[in-house]
Amino acid sequence: MPRVPSISPTTGQSTPASFIHTIDSNFVDNTGRTLLLRGVNLSGSSKAPVGRPSYIYEGFWDIAEQGGESFVGRPLNLEDGSADVHLARLRGWGFNIIRFPVTWEALEHEGPGKYDYKFMDYIVQVLRKCKEYGFKVYMNPHQDTWSRFSGGSGAPYWTLPACGMNPRNFTATQAAILHCEYPATQNRDPASLPAMIWSTNYGRLASQTLFALFFAGNTFAPNCIIDDVNIEEYLQSHFTEAFGRLADHIKEAGDLYEEVVIGWDSMNEPYEGFIGYEDLNKVPIKQGSTLKKGTFPSPAQSLRLGMGEAQTVDSWTFGSFGPRKNGTVTIDPKGIKMWADPETEPDGKHPVWGWTRSPKWKLGDCIWAQHGVWDVEAGYVLLPEYFRFLPPGPDGTSLEVQFLRDFWEPQFRRYAERIRKAHPEAILFVQPPVFARPPPVNEELLRGRCCYSTHYYDGLTLITRHWNWFNADALGLLRGKYSSTLQAVKIGEGAIRKSLQEQLGILKSDALDLGAGNYPTIIGEIGTPFDMDAKRAYGYTNNGRYKGDFSSQEKALDASMNAADGPNVLNWTLWTYCPDNSHEWGDGWNMEDLSLWSGDDLREAQTSPQMRTGPGSESRAALLRARSATMLGSMTPPAASSLSLQTLPTTNDLLGDAGSTSKISPFHWENAHDFLMDGARAARAFCRPWPTAVVGLPTDIQFNISKAYFKLTVRVRAEDVPVPHTRHDNASTLSGDHVQKDRAPTEIYIPLIHYAHNKSLGDLVEQSDSPESSDVSSGALTPIEDSRNPSSLNLSLPSSHASTLVPGTTLDLEVTVSEGIWDVEGQTLKWWYQPPEPGGADKELTIEVKRGSGPIKLSTEPSSCPSLFGLDSLCPPEICRIM
Numbered sequence: 001m002p003r004v005p006s007i008s009p010t011t012g013q014s015t016p017a018s019f020i021h022t023i024d025s026n027f028v029d030n031t032g033r034t035l036l037l038r039g040v041n042l043s044g045s046s047k048a049p050v051g052r053p054s055y056i057y058e059g060f061w062d063i064a065e066q067g068g069e070s071f072v073g074r075p076l077n078l079e080d081g082s083a084d085v086h087l088a089r090l091r092g093w094g095f096n097i098i099r100f101p102v103t104w105e106a107l108e109h110e111g112p113g114k115y116d117y118k119f120m121d122y123i124v125q126v127l128r129k130c131k132e133y134g135f136k137v138y139m140n141p142h143q144d145t146w147s148r149f150s151g152g153s154g155a156p157y158w159t160l161p162a163c164g165m166n167p168r169n170f171t172a173t174q175a176a177i178l179h180c181e182y183p184a185t186q187n188r189d190p191a192s193l194p195a196m197i198w199s200t201n202y203g204r205l206a207s208q209t210l211f212a213l214f215f216a217g218n219t220f221a222p223n224c225i226i227d228d229v230n231i232e233e234y235l236q237s238h239f240t241e242a243f244g245r246l247a248d249h250i251k252e253a254g255d256l257y258e259e260v261v262i263g264w265d266s267m268n269e270p271y272e273g274f275i276g277y278e279d280l281n282k283v284p285i286k287q288g289s290t291l292k293k294g295t296f297p298s299p300a301q302s303l304r305l306g307m308g309e310a311q312t313v314d315s316w317t318f319g320s321f322g323p324r325k326n327g328t329v330t331i332d333p334k335g336i337k338m339w340a341d342p343e344t345e346p347d348g349k350h351p352v353w354g355w356t357r358s359p360k361w362k363l364g365d366c367i368w369a370q371h372g373v374w375d376v377e378a379g380y381v382l383l384p385e386y387f388r389f390l391p392p393g394p395d396g397t398s399l400e401v402q403f404l405r406d407f408w409e410p411q412f413r414r415y416a417e418r419i420r421k422a423h424p425e426a427i428l429f430v431q432p433p434v435f436a437r438p439p440p441v442n443e444e445l446l447r448g449r450c451c452y453s454t455h456y457y458d459g460l461t462l463i464t465r466h467w468n469w470f471n472a473d474a475l476g477l478l479r480g481k482y483s484s485t486l487q488a489v490k491i492g493e494g495a496i497r498k499s500l501q502e503q504l505g506i507l508k509s510d511a512l513d514l515g516a517g518n519y520p521t522i523i524g525e526i527g528t529p530f531d532m533d534a535k536r537a538y539g540y541t542n543n544g545r546y547k548g549d550f551s552s553q554e555k556a557l558d559a560s561m562n563a564a565d566g567p568n569v570l571n572w573t574l575w576t577y578c579p580d581n582s583h584e585w586g587d588g589w590n591m592e593d594l595s596l597w598s599g600d601d602l603r604e605a606q607t608s609p610q611m612r613t614g615p616g617s618e619s620r621a622a623l624l625r626a627r628s629a630t631m632l633g634s635m636t637p638p639a640a641s642s643l644s645l646q647t648l649p650t651t652n653d654l655l656g657d658a659g660s661t662s663k664i665s666p667f668h669w670e671n672a673h674d675f676l677m678d679g680a681r682a683a684r685a686f687c688r689p690w691p692t693a694v695v696g697l698p699t700d701i702q703f704n705i706s707k708a709y710f711k712l713t714v715r716v717r718a719e720d721v722p723v724p725h726t727r728h729d730n731a732s733t734l735s736g737d738h739v740q741k742d743r744a745p746t747e748i749y750i751p752l753i754h755y756a757h758n759k760s761l762g763d764l765v766e767q768s769d770s771p772e773s774s775d776v777s778s779g780a781l782t783p784i785e786d787s788r789n790p791s792s793l794n795l796s797l798p799s800s801h802a803s804t805l806v807p808g809t810t811l812d813l814e815v816t817v818s819e820g821i822w823d824v825e826g827q828t829l830k831w832w833y834q835p836p837e838p839g840g841a842d843k844e845l846t847i848e849v850k851r852g853s854g855p856i857k858l859s860t861e862p863s864s865c866p867s868l869f870g871l872d873s874l875c876p877p878e879i880c881r882i883m
Helices: 060-065 082-092 104-108 116-134 165-173 195-205 207-221 232-255 301-304 403-422 461-465 474-478 495-511 533-539 551-564 620-632 651-655 672-677
Strands: 021-023 026-028 038-041 097-103 137-142 259-263 294-296 312-321 322-333 426-430 452-455 471-472 489-491 521-525 571-574 692-693 695-703 709-716 744-751 789-794 812-817 821-825 828-832 843-850
Touching: 038 474, 060 571, 082 116, 082 672, 097 104, 104 116, 104 744, 116 232, 116 495, 137 232, 165 207, 165 695, 195 207, 195 294, 207 232, 207 301, 207 521, 232 259, 232 403, 301 312, 301 709, 312 461, 426 551, 452 571, 461 551, 471 495, 471 843, 474 495, 489 495, 495 521, 495 551, 620 709, 692 695, 692 709, 812 821
Parallel strands: 038 097, 038 571, 097 137, 137 259, 259 426, 426 452, 452 521, 521 571
Antiparallel strands: 021 026, 294 312, 312 322, 471 489, 692 744, 695 709, 709 843, 744 828, 789 812, 812 843, 821 828
């Protein structure tokens, strides 16, 4: 690792102890150790205010038109104490970073320039709570298909009428699919919303237009003038300033930057809209976010539908073998237009939002028709390549549009410069459109503080809600790696896992295109759905036979996590953790269900039917939060270093004793393992061992969840000697070829979920016939006499030595190191070794960790359908036919 600079590249000031550098394609701490940042998005629920999940129609439009409502309470309830329980769980899972989604709507919902400072105060409180639990955070301006009011999340309602639209008519014109109005306003059935169909909004008129105006209004809609500026300037200035005000507010708190908030994401999953379309009569094939599912109008058909004209459009279904056309559907808006009525703005001024619109911008007509793109009466597209080329230059030539260079990069620069005014040291998390290579951003802007932030999902599993025995290299197809789709198909779990790992490797290499700093990569979103196979794991099928069986989800999620491991050694933040997830409505947004935890999966006795989660009923998680107000409301949160299971109440405390009038049978967390597993879904896949800080460069991570076997390979160079920047308590020193323990060690998170000792699990574990591993009574430093040869030792951590999140527990470890000495504290394994002398050859060192008594087998684990030849079951999800 290059010597860690003691001076910040952005401010020229000395770097504090908590400073995280972005050098040599890695995050690096002030001792020079390579850091891996792994955590979660908190939270998917933050896309809407509390009590406003996307399926609720009542008040949806009326409240928005009156200025919306506060997002206080997203992502955590700070009043009832449940925030401590959730953050303790996340910390216990080993996570050390949080991606913090915040929508533009949450900041500026009351109207242009009217900021919700109470929500900003709340955000500061949540960040301080994250600080108490030792998390790093990067802020994320989140959006999906522009806004809640165009079927996604992000921008405030008023941006839609500002763009001349009437969002109440989106459903009739199919300019967007809204969950609360699905399939039709007069015949709503939001529970029937198909998986991922919300993302087809990217290929519908509302999003196509909104993103074109936001990024390129000056270029393609010069007549769209509002308050004497182009709509592009109007939207971008408000977006930028809203998040700039939040950045200012966090700065004013005085104790959060660098210690907690390390940086800011750019706009989540930005979209090109119409920009770059080669022919408006055809669907583009270069944009990766245009999903064919359900009704699928062409761009030209969308324009006609927006003006109220009936159109017969293709209909598509998405099965195990991808999209397939299954007929046509006639959509008849019956003259209803997507565009706002001129009467809504008397004399060109909006009576509620206050802007003044230029007379050149006529309400009631399609803005693209007003710019000569198509003829409304004839229905013909007059300029099919309108969005493909830039306006002619002085020499009369027109260059073909490059979205990232021409439009995305200027918007990112504007946003980044505003953020840096408040947060000069901010790491800029650069996020181009999904699967797009990042552009070469000028180093004058990045200034050594940057990270490539990209997303990756196993698309076939995400859309089909099934772990298939085959898959496809989606990134390879989009990047032109194959001459035919068939070549991209991967058969069998081994081939699938290899392909996912290769795809993430390509995304990691994309970071080399950014600036000149060789910056790190973080997978900002990665995860898998938990409502697979018609919600089989929730007991919705087969008479409840598979209730609690998340084996398919575990396979799918482990494949993605394995892809981030291996030689990629990637940073990531999983999508997502939702404190109010339920089986019926998932994450509360467009039927998505990717939360790692659900209150409906808490371990307890059967509940009565009236206590099931559903519209108008109170979920178990909600009851838990309500009861926790009494027990936790006045609790002073412990510091991360002293947090323990004992500082949290048992669920008996939260729900009442056996004599309680509650209809839910009380249950409790018997130990830390029980606490970390309760309500978690596929926890063995995401709660895995990994190096949090490495002396040298981690070059390979291997973890087999079925065997609880972990192996880390590290390349160590002479320059990797840690600098003495932090304090270490045990200052014993071994001379010569041995190790100085007062130096910062390599630190590895060892999950209790995989390595707890049987005696700490009680009745939850199936007792094995294998011999118990021997205990080391003190958990003391265990030197290896000959550092050149591997050596094994069983270590069981006694309660007197445990700290952090697992006091009173023991770990059952069998550790083998190629060189050095090691020790365990809580769920952290510390490993010291001697880097080469100056001028010496690099070393390749390894450490292996097993569970001495073999993998944990919980007595509550359900049996699952067997696999065939190492593949996932070939059975339909409804019934197993192999047995």
